[in-house]
Amino acid sequence: MTEPERLRADAVRNRTAILRATEELLTRYHPQQISMEKVAAAAGVGKGTVFHRFGSRHGLMRALMQERAQDLEIAITTGPPPLGQGAPPRARLLAFLTAVVEMVARNKGLLAALGPAAPVTAVPEEEPREAHPVYRSWHGHISHLVHQQRQDLDADMLAHVLLATVHSEPILNALERGDGNRLIRTLHDLVAGLMPNP
Amino acid sequence: MTEPERLRADAVRNRTAILRATEELLTRYHPQQISMEKVAAAAGVGKGTVFHRFGSRHGLMRALMQERAQDLEIAITTGPPPLGQGAPPRARLLAFLTAVVEMVARNKGLLAALGPAAPVTAVPEEEPREAHPVYRSWHGHISHLVHQQRQDLDADMLAHVLLATVHSEPILNALERGDGNRLIRTLHDLVAGLMPNP
DNA sequence: GACGCTACTGGACCGACGGTCCAGTTGTCG
DNA sequence: CGACAACTGGACCGTCGGTCCAGTAGCGTC
16 A cells, blocks of 8 residues: 555564554543553553544544455455455445445454544645545445436536444444344345346 | 533523533534634633533534434424435435535535544443444444445445544545545446346 | 664653532522 | 522643653664
8 A cells, every 4th residue: 555664673563562452442441541651541542642643533543444444445456356356346346345345344343432523623725625535435436336328417416425334323323233134135125226227 | 402401591501601612613623633622712711611511522523413413303303205215225325325425525524533433431341332423323324324225235234334434534634635526426436336227 | 892872661740621519609489 | 587508610620632852772784
């Protein structure tokens, strides 16, 4: 993805310790109950180290998110169909949505921890900063697939709508209750209504 | 809606002063930049008064939301078609989604200020508290209409998916840019795919 | 193996915030 | 008009995200 950014041995060790501690905390507590001090303590480092490495709470969550999303990214770019190239757009979209929901379900609190997908900065009059790379990637993929089959639709907005699903608290709760299949089926119904089987 | 809850004259005055001050702030700043102290100062009261009346930040936002949603509530229960009773489910659903999007667009920051639609309480092991009344009402209405025409669909989940739209930060940004019509059209396309014209 | 440069470390510290508390005030009702 | 309860508001508290910087320890060099 990005530059390897040669880090010192202890820095690498602490980096992964922080990431592992964070995901461990995420499985046990609601995101908003996880303070940066708790993360630091759980990782066995000082708070300064966490901020030195990740810059901010949001940066930490984003790094974790990117780590989790990497496999999916590879699958859609270089993997076999239907996720990868080769299958018709409709099949690829269905497979992708399924994969996203399963990924989110496995990492329940993570998306919620990322917050509104666009941090509010201290500077009052800043432009609405764009979403994190993972969101951009997912959105681009979906809108691309939709556009391939239905140029008459607003693929851009439709992709936002489909992804909104995965940011909604009630739906995240449903996922936590194991209702992932219901969500997948509903998304499939929606897509089926728009992209008729060839 | 609920009991009138007779308040003292000064309490009523301060209550509306706080609500008006809050919406005025919401039009000018991002929700997360609005602290309760700022609200109190803008309303010309003490912070204690705000908390005495609304209990918490979330309570204040919820009260404001309910105030805004009242007109829509009335329109769907006792108003004329297609919002009110009398029109076929598909038409009522399209009209309702349009009304919701327009309402949200008019009150940009408000939904964002409400946060994840389910506050995280201090008590760690509490059940995921249910969403605020407005969300419940909207969800019930949508799922009811869907169910009328398509008993084979998961109306409950579908309603969550459609409403998720309105909680998504990227989509709220789009609304702020005046793209409300794009969103409405996209939602209409989705519904049209699922509920064929009679 | 010793050395010095530099990146890394970690905990004290800061300002802001949500929320609590309570002494003083002010409507309301008999 | 008097008394009581409800309301008021600002001082105060604990916590949090983030900063700072003196101390430390890897890493390349000789």
